Amino acid sequence: MRRPDRRVSASASEPRIIRSTMMDPQDSDDGDELEAVPQTVPTLPSLQRERAPLQKSSVCSRSYFMVVMVFFHVYIINVIALLFYVHYNNTPRDALVTAGSGNPVSGGGDHHKPPESHQRQSGSESAFTRDVHLPRLEGIRVGHVQKVSLVPGKMHEMRTLSLKPLLFEIPGFLSEEECRVVVHLAQLKGLMESQVMVPEGQKELTEQLNLSSEEIFNLLDLNQDGQLQLQEILTHSRVLDGIWLTPENLREIYAGLKADPDGNGLLSLEEFRLLGMDAFQRYLQQRGVKSSQLVRNSKHTWLYQGHGAHQVLRDLKKRVTRLTRLPSALVDLSEPLQVVRYEQGGHYHAHHDSGPVYPETACTHTRLAANTSTPFETSCRYITVLFYLNSVEGGGDTAFPVADNRTYEEVSLIQNNVDLMDTRKNCDKSNLRVKPVKGTAVFWYNYLSDGQGWVGEQDEYSLHGGCVVTSGTKWVANNWINIDPDYQRQARYQQLVSLQPEEGREEGPGEGPGEGPQQGPEDGIEEGPGEGPEEDQPQSQLSPEQRHTDSHQEL
Numbered sequence: 001m002r003r004p005d006r007r008v009s010a011s012a013s014e015p016r017i018i019r020s021t022m023m024d025p026q027d028s029d030d031g032d033e034l035e036a037v038p039q040t041v042p043t044l045p046s047l048q049r050e051r052a053p054l055q056k057s058s059v060c061s062r063s064y065f066m067v068v069m070v071f072f073h074v075y076i077i078n079v080i081a082l083l084f085y086v087h088y089n090n091t092p093r094d095a096l097v098t099a100g101s102g103n104p105v106s107g108g109g110d111h112h113k114p115p116e117s118h119q120r121q122s123g124s125e126s127a128f129t130r131d132v133h134l135p136r137l138e139g140i141r142v143g144h145v146q147k148v149s150l151v152p153g154k155m156h157e158m159r160t161l162s163l164k165p166l167l168f169e170i171p172g173f174l175s176e177e178e179c180r181v182v183v184h185l186a187q188l189k190g191l192m193e194s195q196v197m198v199p200e201g202q203k204e205l206t207e208q209l210n211l212s213s214e215e216i217f218n219l220l221d222l223n224q225d226g227q228l229q230l231q232e233i234l235t236h237s238r239v240l241d242g243i244w245l246t247p248e249n250l251r252e253i254y255a256g257l258k259a260d261p262d263g264n265g266l267l268s269l270e271e272f273r274l275l276g277m278d279a280f281q282r283y284l285q286q287r288g289v290k291s292s293q294l295v296r297n298s299k300h301t302w303l304y305q306g307h308g309a310h311q312v313l314r315d316l317k318k319r320v321t322r323l324t325r326l327p328s329a330l331v332d333l334s335e336p337l338q339v340v341r342y343e344q345g346g347h348y349h350a351h352h353d354s355g356p357v358y359p360e361t362a363c364t365h366t367r368l369a370a371n372t373s374t375p376f377e378t379s380c381r382y383i384t385v386l387f388y389l390n391s392v393e394g395g396g397d398t399a400f401p402v403a404d405n406r407t408y409e410e411v412s413l414i415q416n417n418v419d420l421m422d423t424r425k426n427c428d429k430s431n432l433r434v435k436p437v438k439g440t441a442v443f444w445y446n447y448l449s450d451g452q453g454w455v456g457e458q459d460e461y462s463l464h465g466g467c468v469v470t471s472g473t474k475w476v477a478n479n480w481i482n483i484d485p486d487y488q489r490q491a492r493y494q495q496l497v498s499l500q501p502e503e504g505r506e507e508g509p510g511e512g513p514g515e516g517p518q519q520g521p522e523d524g525i526e527e528g529p530g531e532g533p534e535e536d537q538p539q540s541q542l543s544p545e546q547r548h549t550d551s552h553q554e555l
Contacts, residue, residue, distance in 0.1 A: 128487065132454075133454070134382075137166070137168065141160065145160075146158050166445045167403065168442070168443055172439050173440060182337075182339060183475050186301050186477075191300055191339075192299060214269060217273075222410065222411055226268070229265070234414065245293075259279070297342070302336045302339075305337055306332065316337065324385070324481060329494065340476050341474070342466065342475075344469050344471060347469070349423050350422075351464070353384050354447065355458065357484075361376045362377050364377045365493070382455055382481050383444070385443040386398065386441065387476060388439065388475075389476060391436060392469060395468050395474075398464060399466075400433070401429070421465065424467075433467070447485065457485075
């Protein structure tokens with residue numbers, strides 16, 4: 001009778017174990033194995049953990065599928081929207097990319113009209129959306145070499161020569177035969193003197209600007225010390241007259257004109273008023289000017305590179321397009337190829353190919369689209385590409401006086417009677433010199449980037465010149481890529497050009513086979529062969545007033 005009580009007592013004393021075994025699907029039917037049941041209890045939690053992950057994995061899979069589907073639909077919608085945008089939108093990008101095609105920027109049908117936001121006008125300016133970004137090569141570091149593909153089946157090496165300005169050298173850019181052809185074509189076309197003096201017109205410009213003697217004095221007084229130093233007068237004379245005066249020449253002129261009574265080499269405001277703006281010109285005309293006293297001493301011509309031009313010239317333009325990675329329309333509508341010859345004794349003093357653009361200044365190539373009258377014009381040459389067509393026997397290097405300098409100050413270019421801009425005397429003092437080697441090309445940016453993919457401020461470190469040729473003859477050619485730092489003007493200009501009939505602009509405004517688009521006033525390239533403002537531009541396209549204006553900005 002006691003045993004049943006014990007069993008009942010035993011079963012009552014272990015209720016937790018019994019409940020656990022009842023929940024275990026692996027529980028044995030054998031009652032004698034109850035004591036082994038506690039050993040199976042620790043495995044229960046592990047079975048529960050296995051089921052939970054299976055359920056979560058299923059949920060994650062469904063969520064992942066939903067996310068993928070959402071992104072897929074968004075992608076499809078974006079593609080459709082992009083297609084509509086390309087179809088309907090007509091922006092400056094179309095003008096920049098298609099401007100040489102002869103197709104109007106905006107078609108005649110309503111479905112080609114650009115959105116209203118792109119047609120709004122503020123005053124006389126169209127509100128073009130800036131969506132074109134100019135590619136710009138990276139220099140990495142001085143001496144860095146990178147491979148570039150310019151012609152099918154061949155790779156060229158491009159070496160970084162400086163970072164200020166961003167300057168590259170490409171050996172073997174032209175073959176010997178191509179160099180020969182370009183020189184021969186230039187000789188057939190005929191070369192003209194590059195340096196053209198501007199003996200008169202200064203008074204007219206002064207009256208046009210309505211500037212008093214005091215205002216002109218303040219403009220020339222770069223350091224604002226109330227006196228005009230020799231270098232300030234020299235800079236003014238070189239830009240205005242195209243005559244390269246040295247400090248010694250200037251002292252002689254002062255003495256001849258009795259402009260500096262105290263003999264200290266400085267002009268006060270009163271002395272400047274007595275001197276007159278055209279005094280230097282009148283004095284120099286009486287004495288005569290030698291070719292060695294000019295800003296440049298060379299001959300040049302222009303070779304058209306468009307439809308119908310010699311295949312070598314067209315191939316060269318295509319190569320420049322690939323090198324700069326710019327839209328072909330920008331290259332097509334830029335200046336034609338300029339070919340320059342320097343005889344023994346020839347030189348080109350240091351200068352900038354492009355001038356700074358201020359509100360009162362217009363770019364020569366977009367002046368028709370400016371919609372305003374401006375007293376000054378300048379060549380807006382975003383890139384200079386210089387080609388050496390022969391190896392020079394002696395001299396003729398391309399000098400960059402302040403390349404990679406830590407700072408740039410115009411007044412510091414002439415110190416202690418050493419003029420770094422004088423390529424006849426001080427080429428050896430330049431920071432960088434490039435030796436002319438036949439077939440080699442050198443190219444650099446004349447402007448900085450504005451940080452938004454367009455043209456920014458002028459790169460003052462791009463100052464360069466052609467050293468005097470001491471022996472033999474030097475042949476060079478330049479291509480300039482013209483881009484207006486004012487995006488609105490450039491876009492409007494491209495639009496206007498695209499509206500012209502193809503045959504009407506095949507040879508460029510007023511140019512013959514050798515003259516291309518109307519640019520060229522400033523000169524270019526390092527040796528900027530023949531480029532002064534007027535020289536660079538085909539003379540037939542410039543009126544006397546334009547020549548005078550251009551000469552101002554050239555340097």
